[in-house]
Amino acid sequence: MKTTPDRPLDFIRQIIAEDLKNGKHKQVITRFPPEPNGFLHIGHAKSICLNFGIARENNSVCHLRFDDTNPGKESTEYVNSIQEDVRWLGFDWGEHLYYSSDYFDKLYDFAVQLIELGKAYVCHLSGEEMRKYRGTLTEPGKESPYRDRSVEENLALFTQMKNGEIEEGTCALRAKIDMALPNIIMRDPVLYRIMKTPHHRTGDKWCIYPMYDFTHCLSDMLEKITHSLCTLEFENNRALYDWVLDTLDTPCHPQQIEFARLNINFTVMSKRKLLQLVDENHVNGWDDPRMLTISGLRRRGYTPASIRNFCDGIGIGKRSSWIDMGVLENAVRDDLNVLAPRVLGVLRPLKVVITNYPEEQVEELEAQNHPQNPEMGSRMVPFCREIYVEQTDFMEDAPRKFFRLSVGREVRLRYAYLITCREVIKDEEGKVIELRCTYDPETRGGSAPDGRKVKGTIHWVSARHALQTEVRLYDRLFSVENPDMDKEKDFKEFVNPDSLQILENSMLEPSLKEATTADRFQFERQGYFCLDNRDSTPDAPVFNRIVTLRDSWAKLTKKK
RNA sequence: UGGGGGAUGGUCUAAUGGCAAGACAGCGGACUCUGACUCCGCUUAUCGGGGUUCGAAUCCCUGUCCCCCAGCCA
Numbered sequence: 189m190k191t192t193p194d195r196p197l198d199f200i201r202q203i204i205a206e207d208l209k210n211g212k213h214k215q216v217i218t219r220f221p222p223e224p225n226g227f228l229h230i231g232h233a234k235s236i237c238l239n240f241g242i243a244r245e246n247n248s249v250c251h252l253r254f255d256d257t258n259p260g261k262e263s264t265e266y267v268n269s270i271q272e273d274v275r276w277l278g279f280d281w282g283e284h285l286y287y288s289s290d291y292f293d294k295l296y297d298f299a300v301q302l303i304e305l306g307k308a309y310v311c312h313l314s315g316e317e318m319r320k321y322r323g324t325l326t327e328p329g330k331e332s333p334y335r336d337r338s339v340e341e342n343l344a345l346f347t348q349m350k351n352g353e354i355e356e357g358t359c360a361l362r363a364k365i366d367m368a369l370p371n372i373i374m375r376d377p378v379l380y381r382i383m384k385t386p387h388h389r390t391g392d393k394w395c396i397y398p399m400y401d402f403t404h405c406l407s408d409m410l411e412k413i414t415h416s417l418c419t420l421e422f423e424n425n426r427a428l429y430d431w432v433l434d435t436l437d438t439p440c441h442p443q444q445i446e447f448a449r450l451n452i453n454f455t456v457m458s459k460r461k462l463l464q465l466v467d468e469n470h471v472n473g474w475d476d477p478r479m480l481t482i483s484g485l486r487r488r489g490y491t492p493a494s495i496r497n498f499c500d501g502i503g504i505g506k507r508s509s510w511i512d513m514g515v516l517e518n519a520v521r522d523d524l525n526v527l528a529p530r531v532l533g534v535l536r537p538l539k540v541v542i543t544n545y546p547e548e549q550v551e552e553l554e555a556q557n558h559p560q561n562p563e564m565g566s567r568m569v570p571f572c573r574e575i576y577v578e579q580t581d582f583m584e585d586a587p588r589k590f591f592r593l594s595v596g597r598e599v600r601l602r603y604a605y606l607i608t609c610r611e612v613i614k615d616e617e618g619k620v621i622e623l624r625c626t627y628d629p630e631t632r633g634g635s636a637p638d639g640r641k642v643k644g645t646i647h648w649v650s651a652r653h654a655l656q657t658e659v660r661l662y663d664r665l666f667s668v669e670n671p672d673m674d675k676e677k678d679f680k681e682f683v684n685p686d687s688l689q690i691l692e693n694s695m696l697e698p699s700l701k702e703a704t705t706a707d708r709f710q711f712e713r714q715g716y717f718c719l720d721n722r723d724s725t726p727d728a729p730v731f732n733r734i735v736t737l738r739d740s741w742a743k744l745t746k747k748k
Numbered sequence: 749u750g751g752g753g754g755a756u757g758g759u760c761u762a763a764u765g766g767c768a769a770g771a772c773a774g775c776g777g778a779c780u781c782u783g784a785c786u787c788c789g790c791u792u793a794u795c796g797g798g799g800u801u802c803g804a805a806u807c808c809c810u811g812u813c814c815c816c817c818a819g820c821c822a
Contacts, residue, residue, distance in 0.1 A: 357820070371752070399819095420753070425822095446753085505761070510759070515773090645780090645781045
């Protein structure tokens with residue numbers, strides 16, 4: 189993994205480098221603060237790589253902190269999946285696992301302090317009323333009639349709130365700032381609300397819970413975070429972050445810095461929308477291989493390194509941007525190209541009978557596991573009279589540049605023989621169901637002693653030895669670049685109906701019987717594949733296509 | 749409309765007063781027992797208008813466009 193980037197620092201790393209250089213900080217501490225209310229997705233991966241990456245580059249630590257201040261939406265199921273995902277991505281928080289809920293006692297004390305300072309009050313405005321009092325973008329708000337309660341009264345009321353003596357929704361603790369400020373966030377924001385909901389960690393202990401803006405800055409401060417990195421939509425909240433820390437006169441004051449969140453085209457990124465896709469069965473769960481959740485990517489076959497490389501490659505900036513899905517796909521290809529052993533697998537089989545090959549004969553032919561890397565060795569693949577080739581590798585009326593099978597044309601069977609197509613067998617409906625070919629016994633291994641050039645090489649599998657499997661081909665989940673763009677239509681109307689294609693009759697070379705869920709393969713000329721970690725069984729293997737190979741032939745034919 | 753941010757090829761990122769660079773995409777070519785990989789070449793950008801300066805993507809003024817904020821969500 190890269191620890192010293194060979195490119196210029198992004199603006200956040202520049203700030204940090206400067207802070208270190210001028211002695212503002214001796215070491216940096218960052219944090220990744222997910223709310224445990226859903227599964228992590230590729231957008232979180234960007235933040236994880238940033239925060240843990242910065243810590244690693246500076247020989248420091250990044251805290252994992254669950255921001256669990258809204259018990260109705262949060263659960264330990266999510267806590268566990270988030271830890272698994274961060275670890276899988278290759279990061280380690282060491283001893284530094286924290287929960288905002290660990291700070292509830294301290295947070296409560298800080299709230300009391302604020303009241304004593306005359307900087308917070310208990311407000312009995314209803315939600316509806318509070319909205320009216322808040323004003324609008326252009327008009328200032330009005331002060332709450334409860335704003336000038338005495339410190340004693342506020343203290344007493346806040347204690348009652350804490351003790352469960354007040355019903356949910358009847359009042360809330362608010363900061364006393366300024367109802368006329370143009371930044372609406374600062375118009376006496378709510379700090380604590382009553383919620384008689386048990387918490388997944390603190391149980392029934394609390395019936396008041398602190399709001400994000402109050403919790404986050406103080407949690408950062410308690411953990412001595414130096415740089416608190418978050419996304420752009422929190423820019424307005426920074427004023428409140430700073431206000432809380434300034435008025436409480438805390439021993440340290442972390443710096444919040446905002447960066448642009450990740451957007452990728454042909455997908456949606458918000459937890460809310462991902463949840464809808466799951467709940468309404470547009471996909472099969474959070475870990476559906478078409479989902480850009482970490483668990484979905486893992487199941488799809490993406491490597492942690494490919495996701496890290498992707499995140500490092502897209503950069504950190506402040507302008508909202510859209511990354512092309514192709515960049516993500518390219519990141520796995522790059523990684524797998526080096527790592528993945530090559531095998532032969534026929535996705536859509538077409539039977540070929542080699543008429544001049546002895547009926548009972550079987551040959552074992554040597555095949556390289558990775559032509560660019562001889563150290564990965566070789567294996568033996570069986571060959572016999574009947575084989576399968578890819579349906580798309582045969583064409584009846586083939587154009588001149590189609591370097592594959594057609595009557596009268598000669599191609600090379602990868603690592604095997606040169607064969608020539610002699611005859612096409614069709615069923616009653618005219619569908620091609622079999623090819624009759626002859627082979628040249630002099631070309632064993634794939635090269636012709638007379639030196640004749642054969643342009644096309646195709647993959648094949650011995651019919652007698654083939655491993656028959658299910659293969660799942662995935663395509664982009666949405667058929668438009670930005671599913672959210674159309675305000676008239678729901679984003680789910682743009683789900684790509686062909687995003688999952690199941691092939692039940694694929695024929696793979698027999699060595700794949702040994703495959704495990706840890707393996708990833710390149711099916712030559714097709715793409716990268718792995719065993720599905722959920723549905724595959726030893727008796728009925730299921731392979732997922734991680735990503736296709738680049739296909740300049742497909743590109744060419746599409747153009748015409 | 750008040751406030752907070754942002755604008756560099758098709759996309760993303762760099763250049764921090766001194767030759768606008770890289771990646772992805774695209775196009776063309778070389779190589780090839782994977783139409784893959786690799787390699788070579790090419791097309792394409794500083795939001796508009798003023799100003800400061802020998803020199804501006806960068807500094808100043810001005811305009812335009814885009815994003816965020818009116819949850820007792822985070």
